[in-house]
Amino acid sequence: MDYKKTQAPVTTITRDLDKMQEQTGNIYETVIVCSKRANQISVELKHELNEKLEEFAYYTDNLEEIFENREQIEISKFYERLPKPVLIAMQEYMDKKIYFRKPDKEER
Secondary structure: OOHHHOOOOOOOOOOOHHHHOOOOOOHHHHHHHHHHHHHHHHHHHHHHHHHHHHOOOOOOOOHHHHHHOHHHHHHHHHHHHOOOHHHHHHHHHHOOOOOOOOOOHHHO
């Protein structure tokens, strides 16, 4: 998924608890679903950022190269301005874009 085009808010907003628990029937299950999705998003974003920053990796210590690399700084700032993974996960949940299932006790 392209997290750069997400409609998630950048800051925390107040949510209606009744709407949040419609899909699961329990607010605590909603929190678990969203937290697991937020962890997935966080890992994906971190992996993507590390791949982009790897292009700028220098294996020699040269002080001039560190201060002159503006592209690397701009990439880092862009990722810092993105909505936090938990806000993206909450927006996906509210838009019903998250698939989740509850395993039955009989399956164990």
